[in-house]
Amino acid sequence: MDDEEARTRLLDTAEELFYRHGIQAVGMDRIRSESGVPLKRLYRVFPAKESLVTAYLERRDRRWTADLRAAVTGAPDPVLAVFDWLAGWFSEPDFRGCAFLNAYGELGADGPAAVLDVVRRHKAELRALLAELAGPGREELTDQLLVLVEGATVVAALEPGPEPARRARGVAERLASPDC
Template identity: 60%
Template sequence: MEHAERVLGAAGDLFYRRGVRAVGMDEVRAASGVSLKRLYQCYPSKEALVVAYLERRDERWMSSLTGYVADRPDPIPAVFEWLERWFGEDGFRGCGFVNAYGELGADSAAVRDVVRRHKERLRAYLRGLAEEAGAADAGLLAEQLLVLIDGATAVAMVSPREAAAAAARAAGLAAAALTASDESA
């Protein structure tokens, strides 16, 4: 298990930083310090390693988001506060799922599936927050928040990150207020 973790850690860093197609298995081997034979025993193909990387990223990303939001009194604004913190991290390179999908989605059903599962998991989480907030149409609000998160993440890759997070937060709060006011109408 130790070997698999070392390989996954090295691959995750390299894939997120440089892109999946740009990183070869020999480079993962060198960065992890695991022999190529052992690497392929742990992950029989590059696709299997990419899927494991994305599944691990999903767990860590969602745990970070949900943990941060759970400690805040207003969950929807907290999502965007967390987003701003994430955008400010050293090495921020946007959404690892969208990046991997852009590189491999047309060629790999396994990668498409793990990316879709992540987005569905995020959508379901946002729907739960919208329901807790009393949104008249929690599904619509969740979809709006998801689009804002993904859009802000893409914009933050190429523009001032603080501006992208602030704009997404303002739009998210406006959408939440509109959905709440629809309920009282």
Template identity: 50%
Template sequence: MPAQADEAIREKVLAVADRLYYSRGIQAVGMDALRAEAGVSLKRLYQLFPSKESLVEEVLHRRRQIWNQLVEAAVATGETPRARLLAVYDMLARWFDEDDFRGCVFINTFGELGASTPRIADLVREHKAQFQARLAELIAEAGGPASLAFQLAILAEGAQTTAAIAGTSEAAGHARTAAATLIDSALAERAQ
């Protein structure tokens, strides 16, 4: 089979796996269900992804790219360093309002597999650390202290979990208000 066809099938399987895992949970979706939904043979599925864990890893890599694109698109809308930081919470609000929002796929995956699958746990930790590092870059641009990145990341993570449980986007607004307070306080302290 030509490489282009292989890649198309691989992308289709990844898209189906992403959708099913996100909507139903990873452990609830067996390889047979995935095979049937993607329209590929089980043999072909295992040729593309030697294990369910390898498939989950690829789904997480794909989601990391999507997340990074969302963050960067949001940040690009801000005219000042402060506005760029707060734009992340505006992006969260839009995401939380999507019909298929089920919380953070990384938090959900860690909850399902983190204790039993060290490689998956590491991928989730890497993703969260990368997000915090990006916030730290934005904070540095604003002239704020590095410690603020951890605080703003916790607000974003908490908002994601709260929004998934509550079923509303209100948590993003509360997190944004808290983030503005923290940013303004940290910048005022630096200015003194």
């Protein structure tokens, strides 16, 4: 096993375990054991748990953002397509809320700087995408859409299924209408 294969296996395992059980509840020994990567190689690829958590969140950010962008690209109403995409995500059987909000909630404002940077960057990218979809000069709508997306995600973590996204979509539709 080379370092690239070890990295992939470690990230796959970390993502599944951190997202399901939480970052603090999962130790490096469990990651090593479930990934099948020898301890020496694990620490060569990720010298500390913080570097593994950071890499896990960065990879999740790239995939999540790309999936959302693909869902809204070419949609008749890209703003509403965000909420349609969320409804599908919230319905996935392994949905456990937002990995970035979960990480921040677990680690707090004094958590590892590199991890918190990824969380903040992810939220800034989401806001930038919503601003792009809302259109120029619609900062208030952008902020409202961000609150709807984040709120629906938190509610869906407590009430899995598409309903939180559908309710948020209804509000977004009213907010984004030209009459507002």
